[in-house]
Amino acid sequence: MLSAATVRRSLVAPVLCGALLAGTTACGGDDDADAASSSPSASSSAQKQKFAKTRFVANAGIAAGATYQWIVKPFKAGKFKKGADGRKFALIKAGLAGTLAYNRLKAATKNAKGDPTLSKAVAPLTAGIDSLKDLPKKLRKGDSTDSVVNSFDDVINKVKDAGKGAGAEVKNKVPSAGELAKG
Numbered sequence: 001m002l003s004a005a006t007v008r009r010s011l012v013a014p015v016l017c018g019a020l021l022a023g024t025t026a027c028g029g030d031d032d033a034d035a036a037s038s039s040p041s042a043s044s045s046a047q048k049q050k051f052a053k054t055r056f057v058a059n060a061g062i063a064a065g066a067t068y069q070w071i072v073k074p075f076k077a078g079k080f081k082k083g084a085d086g087r088k089f090a091l092i093k094a095g096l097a098g099t100l101a102y103n104r105l106k107a108a109t110k111n112a113k114g115d116p117t118l119s120k121a122v123a124p125l126t127a128g129i130d131s132l133k134d135l136p137k138k139l140r141k142g143d144s145t146d147s148v149v150n151s152f153d154d155v156i157n158k159v160k161d162a163g164k165g166a167g168a169e170v171k172n173k174v175p176s177a178g179e180l181a182k183g
Contacts, residue, residue: 057103
């Protein structure tokens, strides 16, 4: 005899799949006429700037949060020193955080191009951001952690200062360990 819970569980997946399928088919086809008539209207330049700043703040905030939580804070606690408990795990997390921070900083620089004030403030920092590209590998290996941590911290602080000067204050948004692993 099947219990009510077993029957409910066996019906949930088909019902959800059906709902998703119905929702996607209701969205319409790929007709060129439909695409032309339903294209979104252009937003004003003030809206574009506001959205660029918002995206910049979000991306830079994730980069800053990941850098502080998973690189700077463990470094200050001595987790990267030889013989420290959990050193390998801390270095792996720091390497992942470095990769995430680099990725989000690159996205933030692209967002900054949508705002004239931000683009002027962030443009000088692109070389510094590009210099971070190989540092996550060094962190994972444990190579020269002092200079790597200082490089990340320095670039993050410069990006935060540039954003603040352009009216887009960046606050740390710490990603979870799961988000860190996803990159």
